[in-house]
Amino acid sequence: DAGVIQSPRHEVTEMGQEVTLRCKPISGHDYLFWYRQTMMRGLELLIYFNNNVPIDDSGMPEDRFSAKMPNASFSTLKIQPSEPRDSAVYFCASSPQGQTMNTEAFFGQGTRLTVV
């Protein structure tokens, strides 16, 4: 398996533009997580899905952020309009049974977003 695949790896955009980050989870995994990593706040869980349904979006910073999972093999995280403070590395992770018992989340390579 190729693991969790994220695209793009790097994105530079101007303030006010729309940004879409993409994720393909590991086949057969039921859970998908979006995390954000910054120097100031560390790693934060933004939202997670179970069987394509959003379960907890309490970590989404504001209405400019939205996430979808139209099918089991694809998810997007959209920021509109983007702001410089959104600059961060965004990680997608998937897990076969959620992070319960002896399972762990497998992380993608991340998308480094820079908003100028």
Add this chain to the structure above:
Amino acid sequence: ELKVEQNPLFLSMQEGKNYTIYCNYSTTSDRLYWYRQDPGKSLESLFVLLSNGAVKQEGRLMASLDTKARLSTLHITAAVHDLSATYFCAVAQGAQKLVFGQGTRLTINP
């Protein structure tokens, strides 16, 4: 609210030495994870600790969990340069949410 604190945040050590990274958390949890992150890379799972007194070892790394003290340790034995990385502990909050520590940036010098 669950808080997870690691110390030290930065650690520079020489090859061959032993050291320990500490992870304290504020509320009861049934799972704790250790991850490794190399610069510019993703997070790699190292250990999953599920019960009080759990100890797991992989090569020069050993992790333990004391749920009563709400403390986990990651012990490095006879460090080698390849272990240079940032190490994160993460504690489960509820069924799915992981709360991460700040990370410990470990540098091992020849």
